[in-house]
Amino acid sequence: MARVLMKGTEAIAEAAIQAGCKYFFGYPITPQNEIPEYMSGKLPKIGGAYVQAESEVAAINMVMGGGSTGTRIMTTSSSPGISLMSEGISYIAGCEIPAVIVNVMRGGPGLGGILPSQADYFQSTKGGGNGDYRLLVLAPSTLQEAVELTQEAFDLAEKYRNPVMILADGFMGQMMEAVEIKEHVSGDLPPREPWALGCMGERGSKRSILKSLYLNPEDLEKHNIKLQKKYREMDKEVRSESYLCDDAEILVAAFGTTARIARSAINNLRKEGIRIGMVRPITLYPFPTQTIRDLASSLKHVLVVEMNMGQMLEDVQTAVCGKAPVSFFGHAGGIAPSVKEIEDRVRSIL
Amino acid sequence: MNEIKIYERPKAWAEGVHTHYCPGCGHGILHRLICEIIDELGIQNDTIGTAPVGCAALMYDYIDVDFCEAAHGRAPALATGIKRTRPDKIVFTYQGDGDLASIGTAEIIHVANRGEKLTTVFINNAIYGMTGGQMAPTTLIGQKATTCPFGRDPELAGYPMRMCEMLATLETPGFITRVSVARPKYIIEAKKAIKKAFQNQIEGKGYSFVEVLSNCPTNWGMTPVQAFEWTESTMIPHYPLGVFKDFK
Numbered sequence: 020m021a022r023v024l025m026k027g028t029e030a031i032a033e034a035a036i037q038a039g040c041k042y043f044f045g046y047p048i049t050p051q052n053e054i055p056e057y058m059s060g061k062l063p064k065i066g067g068a069y070v071q072a073e074s075e076v077a078a079i080n081m082v083m084g085g086g087s088t089g090t091r092i093m094t095t096s097s098s099p100g101i102s103l104m105s106e107g108i109s110y111i112a113g114c115e116i117p118a119v120i121v122n123v124m125r126g127g128p129g130l131g132g133i134l135p136s137q138a139d140y141f142q143s144t145k146g147g148g149n150g151d152y153r154l155l156v157l158a159p160s161t162l163q164e165a166v167e168l169t170q171e172a173f174d175l176a177e178k179y180r181n182p183v184m185i186l187a188d189g190f191m192g193q194m195m196e197a198v199e200i201k202e203h204v205s206g207d208l209p210p211r212e213p214w215a216l217g218c219m220g221e222r223g224s225k226r227s228i229l230k231s232l233y234l235n236p237e238d239l240e241k242h243n244i245k246l247q248k249k250y251r252e253m254d255k256e257v258r259s260e261s262y263l264c265d266d267a268e269i270l271v272a273a274f275g276t277t278a279r280i281a282r283s284a285i286n287n288l289r290k291e292g293i294r295i296g297m298v299r300p301i302t303l304y305p306f307p308t309q310t311i312r313d314l315a316s317s318l319k320h321v322l323v324v325e326m327n328m329g330q331m332l333e334d335v336q337t338a339v340c341g342k343a344p345v346s347f348f349g350h351a352g353g354i355a356p357s358v359k360e361i362e363d364r365v366r367s368i369l
Numbered sequence: 370m371n372e373i374k375i376y377e378r379p380k381a382w383a384e385g386v387h388t389h390y391c392p393g394c395g396h397g398i399l400h401r402l403i404c405e406i407i408d409e410l411g412i413q414n415d416t417i418g419t420a421p422v423g424c425a426a427l428m429y430d431y432i433d434v435d436f437c438e439a440a441h442g443r444a445p446a447l448a449t450g451i452k453r454t455r456p457d458k459i460v461f462t463y464q465g466d467g468d469l470a471s472i473g474t475a476e477i478i479h480v481a482n483r484g485e486k487l488t489t490v491f492i493n494n495a496i497y498g499m500t501g502g503q504m505a506p507t508t509l510i511g512q513k514a515t516t517c518p519f520g521r522d523p524e525l526a527g528y529p530m531r532m533c534e535m536l537a538t539l540e541t542p543g544f545i546t547r548v549s550v551a552r553p554k555y556i557i558e559a560k561k562a563i564k565k566a567f568q569n570q571i572e573g574k575g576y577s578f579v580e581v582l583s584n585c586p587t588n589w590g591m592t593p594v595q596a597f598e599w600t601e602s603t604m605i606p607h608y609p610l611g612v613f614k615d616f617k
Contacts, residue, residue, distance in 0.1 A: 078446075
């Protein structure tokens with residue numbers, strides 16, 4: 020497929036299809052409605068299925084069911100919808116079922132608004148649902164990256180038998196950009212037969228039970244230790260982009276659309292001779308703690324910029340570990356930090 | 370007259386396990402019926418169960434087929450995802466009254482309305498069993514429970530919900546029936562109904578829903594015999610047995 024101009028939501032949907040996702044369960048919520056709309060038109064034509072669930076609660080449980088058979092499954096929603104899905108996400112993680120969940124974030128808390136936001140950083144990286152579970156959280160910054168990360172998310176979900184979340188903000192969902200969507204070829208992945216439901220015959224009449232219920236405390240702790248071991252293995256998927264960091268005295272930390280805005284500010288400030296760079300986490304979980312920590316001792320200041328009131332900030336503070344001052348600049352409610360605001364904030368630090 | 374019938378463990382009953390159910394509980398009977406049906410239809414390798422939240426949460430320990438646990442009330446949505454991705458398999462939900470008629474009302478109505486080609490066995494014992502005897506949506510008027518210690522008052526808690534009758538109002542074709550396990554004659558009918566519900570699925574007909582009036586001797590504060598007598602004398606008059614809807 021050649022480069023085409025596409026809306027972010029539709030690009031994500033087509034990318035998923037090209038990665039072999041034939042089943043989609045979802046519920047309408049702004050600003051991601053184009054994804055279920057796109058899927059409802061395409062999937063029945065390729066032998067798959069689209070089901071409009073009665074709620075996000077039902078949608079995520081359909082995703083759990085589809086994932087439990089080892090089938091490539093996706094759902095998409097936006098912030099309040101992800102809150103409703105959090106119960107199911109915890110079960111999916113606890114039962115170790117692969118699934119891809121896209122959150123096109125809007126402002127909160129509560130019903131909030133429908134404009135872009137990054138206020139679900141805590142929800143996606145620290146839990147949301149109950150219990151000690153983790154998601155792999157991928158944060159694209161361009162539509163091309165959203166396409167590639169969406170496709171890779173299916174591989175990662177199967178590799179780790181874990182839900183993977185694409186954390187995109189409303190800008191990424193609604194803007195149009197040139198993208199190239201290729202048919203995705205997965206590398207070697209573990210086969211589904213040893214664990215997936217519906218493969219009892221292939222296992223020689225040995226059944227599979229997918230569950231998170233362990234009434235015996237020792238068994239539940241053992242299950243948790245096993246999950247934690249897996250999350251430590253997931254650490255090797257950590258990814259970030261370092262931009263002009265080699266000689267930087269000022270470091271900006273930003274993800275997603277905010278990082279694009281910060282990049283423009285950094286380019287302008289560099290012209291003024293300010294030694295400034297940026298670390299852009301691509302995986303929010305696992306977080307690129309070591310990348311930031313390695314830079315920290317040579318920095319005069321770290322500025323965290325987000326479209327929220329300061330969430331990734333806490334992970335950056337942990338990474339910097341007191342080796343440099345850390346401050347925050349952000350907006351909420353669907354207001355994006357402007358290039359000028361970021362520049363002014365940096366100049367005020369100097 | 371000299372024929373000897375040997376009452377054996379169904380093949381689909383996991384070997385060497387005993388249930389955790391209280392003496393006299395209807396779950397054991399129902400699990401056995403499902404196992405016998407799985408054997409008779411020869412679908413053990415092709416059946417996928419969803420385990421509910423409630424006393425039957427551990428049913429996968431007893432019925433030897435593939436299983437996925439469901440969150441409370443969510444089994445119909447979970448089963449939808451399973452059946453849509455594996456339409457060649459036989460998928461069932463097994464849900465109690467708190468699970469199906471309270472926290473999972475949205476899921477059960479919509480699975481029936483979509484006509485998902487799967488089977489639901491709904492165990493109505495008019496009480497929350499696992500959590501210790503709280504009022505259920507199906508608790509009868511005047512029936513005492515730990516959260517209606519003076520008896521269910523319709524002014525405060527409304528009337529007991531008749532799920533078969535509600536679901537039968539849906540236009541989508543389906544098989545909806547209510548049976549009981551209160552006495553052997555009812556158990557024979559219950560088995561026929563559940564078997565038909567599985568056969569409907571094998572034939573790709575659509576959604577089948579079998580409500581089973583059962584009991585809870587422990588939380589009702591009765592002996593097993595008294596409990597099944599109460600099911601017959603008090604529950605059946607409010608929840609009439611019969612077929613409410615069937616495929617033409």
